[in-house]
Amino acid sequence: MNIVETIQEVRQIVGEWKKKGLTVGLVPTMGYLHEGHASLIEQAAKQNDKVIVSVFVNPTQFGVNEDLDSYPRDLQHDVKICEQAGGDCIFHPEPEEMYPQGFCSFVDMDVLTKELCGITRPTHFRGVCTVVNKLFNIVMPDRAYFGEKDAQQLAVIRRMVKDLNIPIEIIGCPIIREPDGLAKSSRNTYLSPEERKAALVLYKSISAGKQLVSSGEKRAEIIIQKMTEILTAEPLARIDYVKIVDAETMQPISEIDRPYLAAIAVYIGKTRLIDNFS
Ligand code: PAF
Secondary structure, rough: OOOOOOHHHHHHHHHHHHHHHOOOEEEEEOOOOOHHHHHHHHHHHHOEEEEEEEEOOHHHHOOOOOOOOOOOHHHHHHHHHHHHHHHOEEOOOOOHOOOOOOOOOOOOOOOHHHHOOHHOHHHHHHHHHHHHHHHHHHHHOOOEEHHHHHHHHHHHHHHHHHOOOOEEEEEEEOEEEEOOOOOOOOOOOHHHHHHOOOOOOHHHHHHHHHHHHHHOOOEEEHHHHHHHHHOOOOOOOEEEEEEEEEEOOOOOOOOOOOEEEEEEEEOOOOOEEEEEOO
């Protein structure tokens, strides 16, 4: 397993692979890898000759009062997960490597980023689009892999690739859950034992919403109401949003008459967790 910290090194490695005609998959991550990330790496290893995993806690996607400093980091653990899942190289740059002195160019997006997480985190997607673009330009992979847990992020990246004519195939991979249903997230480590129990309410709410849709309910208002009711019954939970939106544009819809995304963001104590179904 190659672990490199500079743009020059990663470009050289990819350049050698490309000279041999090998295909390259990129799995962008912020590290503290779990089974969700492993599933992305495994998928990338199936579809490409070589896999690069970037491990970079990207400062530009965190708001001022968010968890940039406390975000969990453990490179040794990440190396193990990456190796087991079939990764070939970890790109682990320092913030100064990605954002050197004088950096002032950003990639921004309208419409899709103004809904859902974009309301509470108004600068988040600008940071995500910027770093993902940089990673695309540095690695120039054939395919890039993102989890469906961050469904809005996936929709934003698909839109960015389309709008900016980026010749990379974007692959979305299914949500991986704990045995009791909680979606895997590096932020789950913030939860106290009591909060961890309470966090299950997200899955309960998602399951109830899904059930209603399967039984034929099409009215977004009714589905949202049921999902909200379940979340509200948990004293440790504070709702950020419960919404049903068009799967491509992220704009709210009143009826399920097209591909949709039902998404929730909920604070359990101080930890903000997200989940969805579509
Ligand atoms: O999903 C994440 O972990 C991050 O938003 C990403 C895509 C690695 C960009 O920093």
